[in-house]
Amino acid sequence: MTSPTQTARQARPFRVAVGIPLVLAMLSMIGPFSIDTPFPAFTSMGRALDASTGQLQLVVTAYMLAFAAMSIFHGPLSDAIGRRPVILGSLAVYAVASVACAFATSLELLLLGRVVQGLAAGGSTIVSRTIIRDLFDGPEAQRMMSQVAVIFGVAPAIAPVVGGLLVQVGPWETVFWFMAAMALVLVAASLALLPESHPRERRTPLRVGEILGGLAAVARVPAFHRMAWAGTFVFGAQFLYIGGASILVVDLLGEGELDFWKLFVPMIGAMVVGSVASGRYGRLVTSSRLVSIGYAVSTAGALLGVAIALTPAGAVLPWAVVGVSLVAFGNGLAYPNIQLLMLDLVPTRRGAVMSAASFVTLVFNAASAALLAPYAGRSVLGFAVAAAVCVLLGWGCWRWHQHASRR
Missing domain, CATH: 1.20.1250.20 (MFS general substrate transporter like domains)
Structure with a gap:
């Protein structure tokens, strides 16, 4: 066959x-x-x-x-x-x-x-x-x-x-x-x-019980939760800037309504470069290693963003988006690979795995845009600190997964 x-x-x-x-x-x-x-x-x-x-x-x-x-x-x-x-x-x-x-x-x-x-x-x-x-x-x-x-x-x-x-x-x-x-x-x-x-x-059989059973089977895998939340938190740091773009660009940085590209071009461009690098080095480096490298870069970028926000440079472009651009580059390296690793957790339920992972990310991002962005948006430093917290939580979930896998 x-x-x-x-x-x-x-x-x-x-x-x-x-x-x-x-x-x-x-x-x-x-x-x-x-x-x-x-x-x-x-x-x-x-x-x-x-x-x-x-x-x-x-x-x-x-x-x-x-x-x-x-x-x-x-x-x-x-x-x-x-x-x-x-x-x-x-x-x-x-x-x-x-x-x-x-x-x-x-x-x-x-x-x-x-x-x-x-x-x-x-x-x-x-x-x-x-x-x-x-x-x-x-x-x-x-x-x-x-x-x-x-x-x-x-x-x-x-x-x-x-x-x-x-x-x-x-x-x-x-x-x-x-x-x-x-x-x-x-x-x-x-x-x-x-x-x-x-x-x-x-x-699998087309029955409501079977569909719910597939989702339950995914939910019973501890590694799924560790990886899903690792990807969600780090991507959430980047989405915080996307969801709060109008607050950051117009209200805090004093740019015009046609200047959103000054945030999106470096941030999305960095993620694209990271994704291209992930695909190019995939033959030489394992998916797990690329995730580790990506999250290390994202963590460094998030901390750099906080450091810049503590200085006068944090209130002007392009310095205000340097940190989140590095976060996005690391995300580009890690996100495709962590999704592949999750899909292999339950090979017979790959659709359920991707649905469950997407659901976690979508709900978190929606909640972040509605609840976190207004509070973080009080200052450029608020954005940087909130993003850093998200990245550190994601990196922590990934390190937890690595430790559990070695055990």
């Missing part, structure tokens, strides 16, 4: 080297890309729907809450019925929801469409990473996961730019028409390029 890995290697070289990584990267990008693409359209959207700025913030909140709530189920569902049906089905629902948003005549209808968008977006974002471990092993899996992480990291930075360009050429509805078109293009690309990586003989 031919394994999924053998199937991938027997495919045409272009398909394996370019087609599959590109499609998987674009699939993983939909979730974060859809969060802030509508930001530039808020002004015209508010006029058309008679909604205030505070009310329009629900356009983001509704999406994120729905995304987090459904993320726990996409992976187990793919364990039961296969990866491709979940991806294709979620993309189709996402496209329909995007069209519904474009036709919305009131804020309530728009929020309903965004909720459905959020429920569907995780199907591609979460399951696409599971496919990587289904199809590839060792250094090849590291390289693929790093390539996907590059696009995943770029998505939050380019989303407002794309949204801004779209509202320059059309009304606010153009943003959602673009999302629908993007989903349909990915449906076609997935049908043409993605193999089914989870054969029938490996699938």
